[in-house]
Amino acid sequence: MSKYEPLWKAIGQRTENSFALTYAEIEQILGFPIDHAFLTFKKELPAYGYEVGKISMKARTVTFKRC
Structure with a gap:
């Protein structure tokens, strides 16, 4: 199990x-x-x-998009 799996699971539950x-x-x-x-x-x-769509170091955000 990856240390990022809780994040991936949370993202996978999104519908956007x-x-x-x-x-x-x-x-x-x-x-x-x-x-x-x-x-x-x-x-x-x-x-x-x-x-992952875009990582903004300045805005401190990560954009995710459906694949």
Whole structure:
């Protein structure tokens, strides 16, 4: 099980075609701060019906879109 699986499961339950979560919202779901490992683990997300669309370091958001 990936340390990001709680996030992937939460995203997989969404119904929108695309949406954004703030870093704070992601960290609340996970229980720990996201780090560069997120870039490696994001390849697991399509199994839950979504993919990472855009990561904004400035706005501190991650956009997800249905794949």
